[in-house]
Amino acid sequence: MILLFLIWAVIDRRDAVVIGVVEGSILALGAVGLTLVYGVLKFAHFAHGDSMMLSAYCAFLLLSGVVSGSRPGVDAEVLPITVSDLPGATTEVWKFSFGYGLLVAMALSALVTSGILVVLDRLVYRRLRQRKSGIVIFSIASLGLAIAIRSLVLMVWGPTPRKYTTTVRENIDLPFDITILADQLFILAAAITVTVLAYILLFRTKLGKAMRAMADNPELALISGIRTELVIALTWALAGGLVAVAGVLLALQAQLDPQLGFVLLLPLFAAAILGGVGNPQGAFFGGMIVGIVQAVVVTFDFLSPGYKFSVAFVILILILLIRPRGLFGARL
Amino acid sequence: MSVDSTVVLETRELVTGYGELEILHGVSVSVCSGEMVAVIGPNGAGKSTLLKGIFGLLPVQSGAVLLGGADVTGKPPDRLVQNGLSYVPQVENVFPSLTIQENLEMGAFIRRNGVRERIDEVFRLFPDLAKRKGENTGKLSGGQRQMLALARGLMLDPKILLLDEPSAGLSPKLVSAIFERINVVNKAGTAVLLVEQNAREALSLCRRGYVLAMGRNRLEGEASNLLNNEEVGRLYLGA
Numbered sequence: 250m251i252l253l254f255l256i257w258a259v260i261d262r263r264d265a266v267v268i269g270v271v272e273g274s275i276l277a278l279g280a281v282g283l284t285l286v287y288g289v290l291k292f293a294h295f296a297h298g299d300s301m302m303l304s305a306y307c308a309f310l311l312l313s314g315v316v317s318g319s320r321p322g323v324d325a326e327v328l329p330i331t332v333s334d335l336p337g338a339t340t341e342v343w344k345f346s347f348g349y350g351l352l353v354a355m356a357l358s359a360l361v362t363s364g365i366l367v368v369l370d371r372l373v374y375r376r377l378r379q380r381k382s383g384i385v386i387f388s389i390a391s392l393g394l395a396i397a398i399r400s401l402v403l404m405v406w407g408p409t410p411r412k413y414t415t416t417v418r419e420n421i422d423l424p425f426d427i428t429i430l431a432d433q434l435f436i437l438a439a440a441i442t443v444t445v446l447a448y449i450l451l452f453r454t455k456l457g458k459a460m461r462a463m464a465d466n467p468e469l470a471l472i473s474g475i476r477t478e479l480v481i482a483l484t485w486a487l488a489g490g491l492v493a494v495a496g497v498l499l500a501l502q503a504q505l506d507p508q509l510g511f512v513l514l515l516p517l518f519a520a521a522i523l524g525g526v527g528n529p530q531g532a533f534f535g536g537m538i539v540g541i542v543q544a545v546v547v548t549f550d551f552l553s554p555g556y557k558f559s560v561a562f563v564i565l566i567l568i569l570l571i572r573p574r575g576l577f578g579a580r581l
Numbered sequence: 582m583s584v585d586s587t588v589v590l591e592t593r594e595l596v597t598g599y600g601e602l603e604i605l606h607g608v609s610v611s612v613c614s615g616e617m618v619a620v621i622g623p624n625g626a627g628k629s630t631l632l633k634g635i636f637g638l639l640p641v642q643s644g645a646v647l648l649g650g651a652d653v654t655g656k657p658p659d660r661l662v663q664n665g666l667s668y669v670p671q672v673e674n675v676f677p678s679l680t681i682q683e684n685l686e687m688g689a690f691i692r693r694n695g696v697r698e699r700i701d702e703v704f705r706l707f708p709d710l711a712k713r714k715g716e717n718t719g720k721l722s723g724g725q726r727q728m729l730a731l732a733r734g735l736m737l738d739p740k741i742l743l744l745d746e747p748s749a750g751l752s753p754k755l756v757s758a759i760f761e762r763i764n765v766v767n768k769a770g771t772a773v774l775l776v777e778q779n780a781r782e783a784l785s786l787c788r789r790g791y792v793l794a795m796g797r798n799r800l801e802g803e804a805s806n807l808l809n810n811e812e813v814g815r816l817y818l819g820a
């Protein structure tokens with residue numbers, strides 16, 4: 250059914266599908282992180298969307314150095330030196346609307362976000378683990394952190410949407426009559442590259458395999474002598490990297506907004522569940538499907554674009570009713 | 582390899598259980614270097630609980646676990662593994678979504694080098710697994726899963742191996758196949774503490790045995806004596 254829908258959409262609504270693929274690749278990055286955290290730690294990480302938003306603001310800070318001043322609408326410079334001060338960092342590369350500085354900011358933001366998630370695990374979730382708390386407690390704690398992160402961002406950068414660059418965006422023409430923004434091509438390429446890197450980490454390295462082993466059977470992982478706390482820290486670090494790349498790409502595709510994280514939560518969970526919870530490849534395709542369906546559905550005349558995000562909700566309900574283990578089966 | 586009288590593993594009056602629930606009320610067993618020792622007893626006697634208690638998976642209320650003479654009571658599993666103890670649980674003893682090869686790699690997680698060589702050595706003991714090393718473990722039959730679980734437990738070349746009902750749910754042919762492998766492993770010098778339902782086979786393989794009942798030591802002695810013991814015969818050997 251989903252396949253038929255996709256085939257029809259590719260033929261009939263090509264432009265919407267292109268946007269959907271771009272947004273879907275961003276969702277996919279977030280959903281892979283979400284599903285990994287679920288697999289290894291066995292709880293629904295409600296702060297995932299807000300972590301994504303935080304990392305996008307972190308990149309913004311690194312690029313511009315500004316936070317909201319004490320008066321509304323007036324920014325205050327806080328960083329003495331920013332990524333944009335690097336020689337040529339803001340010169341636009343090729344047809345993109347940004348220079349290599351954005352990549353640097355994205356990489357730094359990935360490091361910072363990984364660090365934040367690892368530290369939050371130490372401060373919050375590890376204590377819950379030591380007390381052997383139930384998964385509901387973990388999820389509620391993550392919900393609390395989500396709200397804290399959102400409030401923090403609102404306090405620091407204010408409610409006005411922000412952009413990384415204000416340059417005009419250029420279109421490029423691809424074969425098969427497809428027109429796409431150069432920036433969107435970058436988003437797609439970056440998302441795929443990072444997914445491939447995550448895949449290599451999970452399936453080719455010892456620590457990645459240990460992550461999958463822990464998702465499979467935590468007690469046996471412990472019995473085998475796997476250092477589970479190390480693997481948990483690595484899981485957060487990887488999730489942080491994925492979240493940061495997703496967050497920056499999303500801000501590039503749309504704009505920075507403190508509500509971004511909350512809005513994303515439903516599509517992220519829909520994607521992870523669609524792909525089978527704990528299954529990273531599944532989460533990737535789940536993200537793509539949710540992205541495409543969302544983008545195509547808003548082209549229907551009888552629906553107002555405001556319904557875009559309820560699409561994820563409908564997908565979530567349908568999948569839970571029909572195939573609760575997801576399209577590709579739960580498990581890593 | 583001969584059995585000598587150095588004790589490699591010992592529990593002294595071990596008291597443990599699940600949360601508030603006390604299951605073992607003071608169990609003492611010991612295994613000498615290179616020795617194979619059977620633990621038998623009825624369902625619910627606490628045999629699996631004993632192994633979990635030894636391996637630091639349950640809170641020990643009192644008593645002690647000694648490994649190579651050193652007190653390791655309550656030490657986390659990665660420490661025990663480092664000191665030559667290895668444990669194959671009764672159920673859920675493989676990683677189903679990892680390949681056979683990856684399962685073995687996880688068994689050697691704390692090992693820095695020589696992992697590939699060790700995998701080859703272990704594969705020599707289990708040629709059937711070697712043929713399917715790239716396959717996902719989820720598809721394996723019960724017998725092959727038990728073989729893999731055993732192989733995983735051997736990856737660190739342990740001094741002593743704790744096995745919890747390796748023959749459970751297998752056909753008679755596979756039961757003898759797995760016992761044969763365990764015997765090979767033991768002959769190569771690894772001491773084994775073998776928990777079994779198949780009491781007759783286990784006792785005929787082992788030198789000594791313990792009978793547990795209701796969380797306490799019931800009987801112990803030479804395996805041949807236990808095999809001929811009237812009470813053991815009546816209760817566990819179906820004679």
Ligand SMILES: Nc1ncnc2c1ncn2[C@@H]1O[C@H](COP(=O)(O)OP(=O)(O)OP(=O)(O)O)[C@@H](O)[C@H]1O
Pocket residue numbers: 599602604622623624625626627628629630631671778
């Ligand atoms: N996770 C658990 N939580 C609470 N009680 C448990 C748990 N696991 C086992 N028990 C109880 O502990 C007692 C001993 O169980 P154990 O698994 O050690 O028996 P066993 O001798 O291994 O039996 P079997 O031959 O069936 O494997 C049983 O009464 C059982 O109900």
Ligand SMILES: [Mg+2]
Pocket residue numbers: 628629630671745746
């Ligand atoms: Mg048992």
